[in-house]
Amino acid sequence: MLRASKTVTLVSHIDADGITSAAIAATACKRLGKGCEVVFAPKLSEEYIEKINSSESDLVWVTDLGSGYLSEFTKDPMIITDHHVPDPKWRKGQTFLDSFIDICHINPHCYGMEGSTEACGATMTYLLAREIDPANTDLACLAVVGACGDIQDTSDEGLVGLNTEPLWDAVDRGDMDVETDLRMFGKETRSLIQFLQYSDPRIPGLGDDSSECHRFLESMKVTLKDGTRNRSWNDLSPEEKDRVRNGILDRLNDADRARALGPSYRLVRHPRHSELRDAKEFATLLNSCGRYDDAETGLRICMGDETALDKAKQNRMEHRRNISSALSMVKEENLVRMRRSIMYFNAGNRIRDTVVGIVAGMLLNTEGFRRDMPIIAFADSDDGIKVSARADRSLVRKGLDLASIMKIAAEMVGGYGGGHNIAAGATIPRGKEEVFLDAVDDMVLAQLI
Ligand SMILES: [Mn+2]
Structure with missing residues (x-):
């Protein structure tokens, strides 16, 4: 054809x-x-x-x-x-x-x-x-980046099924190496402090507290700088990585420990400290292009156009700024409300519908917010109200399935929805938020009994 x-x-x-x-x-x-x-x-x-x-x-x-x-x-x-x-x-x-x-x-x-x-x-x-x-x-490397972008790498073995076809092709060609390591984000571009401070799963005692991160790394005998440059995780020697990794794993509970470790995919033909060298960072960079109506820049990067990187970095900086200001807005204005079994907030037109789900997910990982309830977020969108739902993994293990809840509750009010058990979304008609929340609240309660 x-x-x-x-x-x-x-x-x-x-x-x-x-x-x-x-x-x-x-x-x-x-x-x-x-x-x-x-x-x-x-x-x-x-x-x-x-x-x-x-x-x-x-x-x-x-x-x-x-x-x-x-x-x-x-x-x-x-x-x-x-x-x-x-x-x-x-x-x-x-x-x-x-x-x-x-x-x-x-x-x-x-x-x-x-x-x-x-x-x-x-x-x-x-x-x-x-x-x-x-x-x-x-x-093949690009397909691995795509799979990581769609969060298909989270099982214990990392990528599985058909996704291993491009993975092993890329490894065979010497374009990629696979190492069992921490799965946290930012191994090439984040400073060690940021790497620990913003990690998912959150590390007890270190999350949101950079001075504790400093003390922790000092106790592990790891220097933060290489000359004037902040060292990143992949700058650490295997011995240093081992020490810090064990220190981190000691602080995690069993469930978080299991998901903190796994295969990590590195595109070794790209230079060190480049976001294109780590599959997750590469995918995040592309996602941030897409969220700001600039998928074309992402395409140019994938096709080897180095000049597109600067544009993508601007997109990403804007992305981070938007997310952090959205996050502080939700916190400072106390937008989050409670029902019996859910938390929710309505961002109206103040958070882009393409990032409201990320903000909701980050709230679950923020000190002072409950993790034993899913969070539902609303934002205005072109075709109604965009709904994003996020839950902590522990709730999914107890039987929560946000995908089915979003689908059924949205259809009840004339919208549509779906997604994954842990992260799902819907679009519903304006004015139906309250009825929708009632339905979601009931279904979450029923699933978690
Ligand atoms: Mn996809």
Whole structure:
């Protein structure tokens, strides 16, 4: 299909998985000599489905999106490499006789695999790219970044299932190394103090307290600076890492200790102290591009354009500023309210709907906030009220599933929702917040009894 087309339109999602998917697909197309245009979509709204259906390109290739909307496409031919749950209408109704549309649909669910843990959109896109040309294995690293961006690396073994295909290709080529280490964020770019202070899981006694972090590192005989430069975690010698790691693990409870350690993926061709050297930091950088309507910059980075990095760093700084000012606003103005079994706040138009979920998640990790209740956050969005729900892992272990709660409660008030057990979201009509909260409160209570 691809070889027979001269021009290709790529449509992809704006998050790290979507951006890496687009980079893999675009590179594969370019290498085949195809003219290729990339369109980023925050979600497949009617507007984008219409764009796809009326596209004048010979072929539309949708990555990290599309499976949920199979029955709405009329464009012919199409390729979809995605990992979201396929449109049930399409699976049930379709026969070869009533469909004249050629959709090549590559999705782990069609092969009995799980799309939320075993394969991300970039992995599915990568598998096709590798099939097209084995030389495309140099794109394997990007698929690993996409999988980390979609938080598919959190099991004890790290990446599992189909995601191990790009992982081992990248390792075989010498593009990536894997080390069992702390899973905390910021191994290349954060100072040691920040690395400990803002770690998830929070380290008792060190979270939110930089002077305690100083004392702790001193007691571990680790110097903070190398000349004038702050050392980062990956600057530490193996012996230093061992000492600090053990010191940290001693302070954690069993559950946090188990998830604090795991495989960590390093893109060794990138220079030290670069956010592109650590898969999680790379993914976070791409996510921050997407959240500020600048997925194109993320795409340029993935395709090797070094000049795009400065732009991305600006995005990221703006991202951090927005999050920290949003966080202090919620704290200082005491916006968080309680019900029987949930906490919630309404940010109105003062927090972007694309970051309100991050703020909610960070509140759960902030001293002075309860972790034994999920938190629900509202923010205004173009098509109603955006809802983000976050919970501590301990609640999920007790049976909480925010995905089903968001879906059911949103549908009760005429909206839609879904996601993961620990982090989920919904969009609901304006004015329905109270009814929605009543329903969520009841369902959380029922699940946690
Ligand atoms: Mn994805």
